[in-house]
Amino acid sequence: MANSTPSASDYKGIVGPLRHRCSHCQVAGPKLLRCNGCLAVRYCSREHQAAHWPKHKSACSKIKKARTKLAEEDHAIRNATEDFMTPANAFESHVGHFWGMINTRDYMRARMALAMKLLQQATLGSVSEAYEHMRDMLRLNRSDNMGIRDMVPALMLRLDLDQECYDFVKWWATCDPDGRYDWGNMDLPHLDLHGADVFEKPDFLLVKHSDLNSLVALLLLNLKLLVDIHKLKITRKILSRTRLPTELRNKIELAVIRSPLSTKLQKEAPGSLLQTESTLMNHIRLLGAALNETNGQFMFNLFDPDEALCSRPEAYSRGSWEEMAYSIQHSYAAWWEMEGVLDLLKDARMCAARDSEDEIEDIMGTETFRSSAGPNRTAKELLEDMSVNRIWGYLDYATENACYLGPWSERPSEQHTRVSKENWARAEEEDDEEWSDDEDEVVF
Template sequence: MPVVLDRVHRCALCETTQVGLLRCGGCRLVRYCCRDHQVQHRSKHKKTCKTSVELRNRLEEEEDLVRHATPDFMTPANAFDTHIGHFWGVVTTRDYMQARFELADYAVGLRTLDGVREGLDHYKDMIRLNRSDNMGLRDRVPALMLRLDQDQQCYDFIKWYATGPDDNYDWGDMSLPFLNIRDADVLEDPAFLVREWGSLNHQVAIQLLKMKMLIDIRQLKIVKKVLRGRLPVELWNLVEQEAVRSPLSSRFVGNSYTELVKTEHMLSLQCRKLGVGILDTNGGFTYELLECNQETLDYRPEAYCHGSYEERALAVQNCYAAWQETAGALELLKDARSCAARNSENEVQTYLKHDRDGRTPEQMLSDLSVNRIWGYLEYAIHNGSYLGPPEDRPSERYYREARALAEEEGPDRMLFSDEESD
């Protein structure tokens, strides 16, 4: 797996984060703390640098061809002057768009701060040049925004695509509003995304965005538990501000513990709704995300259909780095999966009796736990801010209470019904 992106520049050799790092003049995607480290790293960086320069040169050549084309009845003299918004309709611009895509894709793949920023800028401008987005760049943009903590921009971007254009929207009409939503309410119900034929990439991005806020609330709760009464009032807000990552979470700084718990519960219910929506859109996505491997990240399908393996593989490729770089996000899902597995063990044999796929008990438990993750997310959230003995974690208490209730009502009672856990 590639290294995790930091939201600070690092020397490619020693990984220092000091101010004023020098950027490679060739690729413009990698930085160094000094000339000596650049020289030492040259043997490893040479191929990357050469490829980046070649991609930039090709892009410049293709752009020059578009800007200085010989006009005819199908080709404008300069599409940048006459066809902004519907580039794809001019066939001679497609080589330029492909060259720009390849440079952006390569830059993002390096997982440096400069690379991700440049890739996102390319994708956004390519959408500006071609509103109908025949290349599907709108699926890539949200996760890159989240990686750069552009969370509000991500939400506005997705909400416009989900609620702005209708079936009669004319993508070629430049007078119509386009990506014009600003400062939408990130705490609103995500029902507008949970719909038939919804965008898997956009559902997953909003799920991660809301989980980033949940993780920040968890951090604020822990701060209050650990430091309550131990800091001067004038330092309290500073500590809380440092505890959160998402810019959206600054609204929670200074909230009371009760207010945090209330917001946490609301967000957990929204995440559950989104999780069920993701399950309906592509039932295997969550499993692929949690069990992600290099084979999935390297897979390049030529096409996909709704609900297919190809669709979820592409979605994982688009979003996995964002999940991996959001501290605590994957761990939260894995803990929810563990809670689901613990509480589903006694149901495995019942489900195996009706199984037509020949699954082993281990495979059945794995499938049950993944499908029930979203029903147990709140257990994992409660576990996250718990600071006591492991045996008394909230999920363990809930399990013991449910088991005691099951024993009272009879041995055949399931610990959790499908309605409670799915």
Template structure:
């Protein structure tokens, strides 16, 4: 998706998309809609006039994109038929649009309108953009324009979480042997419904995993983890203090994903099991993202450069692929409350536990690459962020003193284990060869070194 010059475009209000006044915090479906773009709303005529200097550029681009699409639509519907061109492809070629040359300008005009609507960041704009994308996939099943890469993050913004998972699973499983006939309209198309979001993500993991799908899927897993965090905190605070029926109503208001309604009904033990499963899946997917494109996680924490880029093409694993995936998904990261906080805490935990390694890194230029100690530590934090996601998840639902949060306890345990290992190694150095190679199991246990750090990359 092409980017505007200002990265702040992707950083709107945090939380679910709602009808909001573009100038003030007012919300509600009764807000006035801009007659020009039909995608921005205002609480009053005065606020619309006051916001016009900021809105004018985007509004005009959307109006021009609509006019262009209307002209291309007219041309397709009223084409002069010949051996390559049907009189009206909307009647005869649904599902095969890209194979008809005179529909391609129409499809390009439609995706151009989608881009402008989605960039506006309003509920009207995102919903209309999504509706266009759904229709485009019906018109062109083979999706020659890559619309499917944009759809999952948009679905998550609209809280269509089950539909998002079903959509991605269909695309990664629809053509296992490469023999799916995209021109055969009788074959199943986007027909997966109600798939298990908590199932093993192995179908998404492979040599040529789609970066946009990996990003959307890990976002979905993190979104559910944040809801579990909110449920756990709510129960800790309210259990025994108010009637269960009232607590149940409050719990429904602290979760965002429609899928979390099932999580809310789980027993505390089952909820913990679901949390551990989601953590494991998120870590697998996070590692797959770093393998698919090593740039992505570094720029997720500092996205402005990627959001300002305008790549026209890309290769797998490239900067351009990362920039496009960032532009496709960053608004979703930003709006989904709690997910970036979770990753930032995991990164901080990883960086803190990596401090003891900095001296060794700084002595080795082949590893340091001219970076300062602070830069090396920051990079280690990003590289190891997924290994520390469990620390951050425990911290997120902890209500005690900050100095005693779970990650602090885990770090103390790691340091104690490391100290024991060093002491054991020193003791071994003082043993005779015969003593060191005793068959006694207790003495052999001295050679066992604990895993000091979570997963590193």
């Protein structure tokens, strides 16, 4: 990630949780050497650091310059000459009001620039530091004129701060219900929500004009927990064929899940776990529907994100392509790193496409389609659209498939499709028979 403008591949690193890794060979370990220049990447040896230097040199230099610039702006604020517009030291007198004063804006821009350069490295250390910068910038500037709250939830999910993510999103969605919250009053509570119920119905986001980035974060969080349940179910199926001690079984189950919230799920009995799975799937459908309504382009671009990841829109409006592009850029690394989530959605889409194939010809023959879609719309394009639009209705199929251990041809979704086609064929035969009987009864 040495370029100032990231490419699509920069968002697609190693799938799985962020860990300290050698930036040259990607081996993970607790005792790695840290680059003294940028403090953002690590190496397992001096040799690997030297080998990686040609790739890292540009990024290292930019991060060092960004740190120097931030230090200069920090010094300027702490040693400012006081006048009627400028405090002597805003860090002591104006915490919460940064950006509201002209002399703090260069500092905030410099800090954001450093955070963004750190994020481009995609290491545990760089993402963690960028997250800490952004959280502290929210402390300094409560009203968040820079849109930091749009980026923080995805960073929390990447760092497995899942409870914190839910609390953060819910606080922003509920802190100002009547539009009277005084952002300038430092005595009011700020980001003080802790331990909210992650499994509650997300009604606070199921509203008109819901925030796109918040919907994306909670959808991904729920999918993350759902995948953990799938892992638990599969692990238990496999372990049921062994005679391992209970203590060892528990350790194996804890090793396969990712979210810290899933440690509670691991303790649930099978019946309770199924109920939690059903709850999560209902919430996912609600959030997915709200996401489609808020910005109908997000899910299409989630499956094909490269154009959105490489774009640099200057502004956006609600529901626009540009809004989607920003949201994809904020969250795609989290989607990519969350093992099993994109695979689950791709399988749901594949199931939807397979069951929708027989409808394409009929739909393309309708006057409504011909007048609205135009002659250039192909059957393949229509099927792609239908499969994305119907993805949440096929989440059940994908979930059953995810917990299945048998041959591909006998996957639950394959069985469902066969039964569906058999029932459809039977219904058509019965209709033909009834039509034939009606013709026999006609009297001239």
